[in-house]
Amino acid sequence: MLDFRSPPPLSGALVAGLPLRLLPTPPLAWFLQQTADAFCRLHPGVPERLTDYAGRHLLLDPSDLPVAFILTLTDSTPRIAAVGQDRQVPEAPDASVRGALADLTALLEGEVDGDALFFSRHLQITGDMELVLALRNALDDARVDLRRIIGESFGHAAPLARAALDAALGGYTRLDRGVSLLGRAVTAVTQERLDRQSSEIEKLRAEVRELRTQRRRPATQRQREDIS
Amino acid sequence: MSLPRLELVCPAGTPAALEAAVDAGADTVYLGFRDCTNARNFPGLNFSRKELEAAIAYAHPRGSKVYLAINSFPQAGNEGPWRQAVDDAAGLGVDAIIVSDIGVLDYTARRHPDLRRHLSVQASAAHPLALAYYHRNFGITRAVLPRVLTVPQVKEIATEAPVETEVFVYGGMCPMAEGRCALSSYATGRSPNTAGVCSPASHVRYVPEGERVQVRLGDFTINRFESGEPSGYPTLCKGRFKARGHASYLFEDPVSLDARPLIPELAAAGVKALKIEGRQRGRAYIAQVVGALREAVEKAAAGRTPETTSLAALSEGGRGTGGAYRKDWR
Amino acid sequence: MTTLLTLGPLLYHWPAEAWRDFYFRIADEAPVASVCMGEVVCPKRAPFTFPLYEEVIERLQAAGKEVVLSTPALITDHRDLALVKDAVELGAGLVEANDVAALPLLTGKPHVIGPYINVYNESTLARMAADGAVRVTLPAELPAASIGKLAEQDSAAIGMPEIGMPMIEIQVFGRWPLAISARCYHARAYERSKDGCLYACGEDPDGLPVETLDDEPFLVVNGVQTQSASYGCLLNELDLLKACGVRRFRLSPQTIGMIEVARLFRDRLDGRIDREEASVALRQLAGHTALSNGFFHGREGAQFV
Known part of the structure; x- marks a missing residue:
């Protein structure tokens, strides 16, 4: 099983000016854009309701995933990309939405009420509220079925993929299926990269610890000399 | 009956x-x-x-x-x-x-x-x-x-x-007499009467302040939430304000x-x-x-x-x- | 073009003698043509001043002022409505309606529409004219463009040549009335119930200040009414207002020197002082209170452009 630890919020990191950058991960990027394309084929009404917001960027920040997503609205199919916490996004997002992946997907499918999630503080929103609201309202009307979209995004292999999904996910509730599927898709692609990152971070931490110890040492020595 | x-x-x-x-x-x-x-x-x-x-x-x-x-x-x-x-x-x-x-x-x-x-x-x-x-x-x-x-x-x-x-x-x-309230337009320039929106989303900002979140409407702070505290709509009449030296939901609780x-x-x-x-x-x-x-x-x-x-x-x-x-x- | 100043109704709960003395001084010294009196905010306050109406009205009329009797901004029960009936029966001057519930008592008689009735467009204005309104004070949030359109109707009759269009009056000084409620926030702020309020509003003769969590002045509470913390001020816009056909200007009483405020606006309207000088003088009169004119400019009402 994958370990879903809760990374620090990217939205908070953005406000604090911490560097983020698009993850140059071809399989993940491909997967996401396929999903977005399939989404727009199935729900042409959604981009239609959002044409006023073309050019705006929204950060979707699942609190239990080590990556987040930048959604860029356009005149037609939105662009979607994953971001990690290491470097910079090309442009600061206009708004961000952070919440558990399960809540975000339930919201996408209209299975829960966005206002209710927000009132209970399960969702944290920063930046341009109008953008967030417009997206929420457009999605709510669309009756999104995540499973169908993901199936669709496999193109000719869709029936096969669906059969595989059904076999793999039998017994799950619809919601769990969406979450689990998206979670696995995202984490599988980035897991290796993250493993590498965390070992790098661990190495850096060790270096910092080492440096701190070195800096402290002379002071301690001075103290001793004063006493003696 | x-x-x-x-x-x-x-x-x-x-x-x-x-x-x-x-x-x-x-x-x-x-x-x-x-x-x-x-x-x-x-x-x-x-x-x-x-x-x-x-x-x-x-x-x-x-x-x-x-x-x-x-x-x-x-x-x-x-x-x-x-x-x-x-x-x-x-x-x-x-x-x-x-x-x-x-x-x-x-x-x-x-x-x-x-x-x-x-x-x-x-x-x-x-x-x-x-x-x-x-x-x-x-x-x-x-x-x-x-x-x-x-x-x-x-x-x-x-x-x-x-x-x-x-x-x-x-x-x-809505605690005020509806259709006769200019609170939103006082803070944002847009009201239910003039634009069909109260406290329009375009003028609402949630600003993280460490663990807390500040809610801004136009140029005014209308609330501040501790982490985990339930929130409400960012409308002016459901904001927290100070009167007689203490902060409260003066008009309406959320x-x-x-x-x-x-x-x-x-x-x-x-x-x-x-x-x-x-x-x-x-x-x-x-x-x-x-x-x-x-x-x-x-x-x-x-x-x-x-x-x-x-x-x-x-x-x-x-x-x-x-x-x-x-x-x-x- | 003749321009006239109106003193709006005193909206706060002042001690009866202070209320009377205020109107006496207005009668004796303020260069205003019309004076509104009457309880607009809370019917529980009315019994204190009502016994003094006769002498105040006499004094105002003796000074050549037109008396306008203002009525409640929100009519929910018989106590509110009783104030409208009293004003009609008094027969001392035009009655100013501030809630549609007052209109059935006034239709067919010349009357005035106050700023609490929503007159946003030509059709509504025409309807008010047909009912007998001779003057309409427009709602606070209307921008210059709307004011211009409605003041234009003043001279150009719209399909009803037999009815003169009402004169448009614009508030040019005083806190903007922003909201009215059936609940009393003044009592709430003093942790009292509405029925057991012990006249909490009497503690704050210029309204109870409401600040943001960052200690910024924002609103004031006056009983069931919420107003802007800033004093609305269209002193710099008087020429524009005149140009679009507005001839009546309303000053809403605050605790600062209203005689001086009235003189300042009169002098400015008559061109006896220039814009700069008038601005500086008003700034001084307003003290620490901010000024605002954003509504007129189609901006946030709190702005001062």
């Missing part, structure tokens, strides 16, 4: 929400066009003419009615969009329009005398004489009463007024109205219809709330008292209240 079964009037901000409401047992669905002619002119929300046509085609065969809210105030020199909305409502065959502006009512009464006219809560008519004025001059047949009246006040109006009355039973609360236990009293008072607030809410909310209210209405009609169960999680601040109906604040 058996009581009349009250008409359940439910909100829809999108076609999907309308279908959810009809399927969950709404007697009537109310909605607005996707423009400034209604008081919930929110981004991505509301109906095009084509969508309204489809909505009527969905609702009518299933026994539900459709009301169209044309309840903002036309600006001088620009009454056209409101008149067009009225003409289209008549043409498409909505069951009633919900109007607040005297000019729009006057136009409708003269141009479409057969189109049923309800007085919107935005007209803030809180006395039988006000209803008499609208009835005599513009032939309104129903009025939606302000959310700030007590049950005895509702009863007095329902008894004396020459028109049917509709009251809010569930959803957001709570929602849940008057289900009062339905028998409201029915006995002569009220004709119950309204659910929330055209801005998602279809999940609509399905759940309409279903619960349907059950409550049936219970009341059978002479039993409905309870407040199951809906708290959907409410602002995570709780519901009997609101002004229970005179607590007096």
Whole structure:
């Protein structure tokens, strides 16, 4: 099983000016854009309701995933990309939405009420509220079925993929299926990269610890000399 | 004692929400066009003419009615969009329009005398004489009463007024006389009357401050939440302010109205219809709330008292209240 | 073109003698043509001043002022409505309606529409004219464009040549009335119920200040009414207002020197002082209170452009 630890919020990191950058991960990027394309084929009404917001960027920040997503609205199919916490996004997002992946997907499918999630503080929103609201309202009307979209995004292999999904996910509730599927898709692609990152971070931490110890040492020595 | 079964009037901000409401047992669905002619002119929300046509085609065969809210105030020199909305409502065959502006009512009464006219809560008519004025001059047949009246006040109006009355039973609360509030335009330049939006999302910012979140409306801080503290809509009247040296929810706590236990009293008072607030809410909310209210209405009609169960999680601040109906604040 | 100043109704709960002395001084010294009096905010306050109406009205009329009797901004019960009936029966001057519920008592008689009735457009204005309104004070949030359109109707009759269009009056000084409620926030702030309020509003003769959590002045509470913390001020806009046909200007009383405020606006309207000088003088009169004119400019009402 994958370990879903809760990374620090990217939205908070953005406000604090911490560097983020698009993850140059071809399989993940491909997967996401396929999903977005399939989404727009199935729900042409959604981009239609959002044409006023073309050019705006929204950060979707699942609190239990080590990556987040930048959604860029356009005149037609939105662009979607994953971001990690290491470097910079090309442009600061206009708004961000952070919440558990399960809540975000339930919201996408209209299975829960966005206002209710927000009132209970399960969702944290920063930046341009109008953008967030417009997206929420457009999605709510669309009756999104995540499973169908993901199936669709496999193109000719869709029936096969669906059969595989059904076999793999039998017994799950619809919601769990969406979450689990998206979670696995995202984490599988980035897991290796993250493993590498965390070992790098661990190495850096060790270096910092080492440096701190070195800096402290002379002071301690001075103290001793004063006493003696 | 058996009581009349009250008409359940439910909100829809999108076609999907309308279908959810009809399927969950709404007697009537109310909605607005996707423009400034209604008081919930929110981004991505509301109906095009084509969508309204489809909505009527969905609702009518299933026994539900459709009301169209044309309840903002036309600006001088620009009454056209409101008149067009009225003409289209008549043409498409909505069951009633919900109007607040005297000019729009006057136009409708003269141009479409057969189109049923309800007085919107935005007209803030809180006395039988006000209803008499609208009835005599513009032939309104129903009025939606302000959310700030007590049950005895509702009863007095329902008894004396020459028109049917509709009251809010569930959803957001507005503590001010509606349609006569410029708080939002004082802070943002846009108000329900001028732009169809209160505290517009475009002017709301949530600013993280460590563990806390600051809520800004225009240039003003209207609230600050500790982490995990339930929040409400970022409207001015539900903000936290300082008066006499201490901070509080001076105007209204972030709570929602849940008057289900009062339905028998409201029915006995002569009220004709119950309204659910929330055209801005998602279809999940609509399905759940309409279903619960349907059950409550049936219970009341059978002479039993409905309870407040199951809906708290959907409410602002995570709780519901009997609101002004229970005179607590007096 | 003749321009006239109106003193709006005193909206706060002052001790009866202070209330009377205020109107006496206005009668004796303020260059205003019309004076509004009457309880607009809470019917519980009315019994204190009502016994003094006769002498105040006499004094005002003797000074050549037109008396206007203002009525409640929100009519929900018989106590509110009783104030309208009293004003009609008094017969001392035009009655100003501030809630549609007052209109059935006034239709067919010349009367005035106050700023609390929503007159946003030509059709509504025409309807008010047909009912007998001779003057309409427009709602606070209307921008210049709307004011211009409605003031234009003043001279150009719109399909009803037999009815003169009402004169348009614009508030040019004083806190903007922003909201009215059935609940009393003054009592709430003093942790009292509305029925057991012990006249909490009497403690704050210029309104109870409401600040943001960052200690910024924002609103004031006056009983069931909420107003802007800033004093609305269209002193710099008087020429524009005149140009679009507005001839009546309303000053809403605050605790600062209203005689001086009235003189300042009169002098400015008559061109006896220039814009700069008038601005500086008003700034001084207003003390620490901010000024605002954003509504007129189609901006946030709190702005001062």
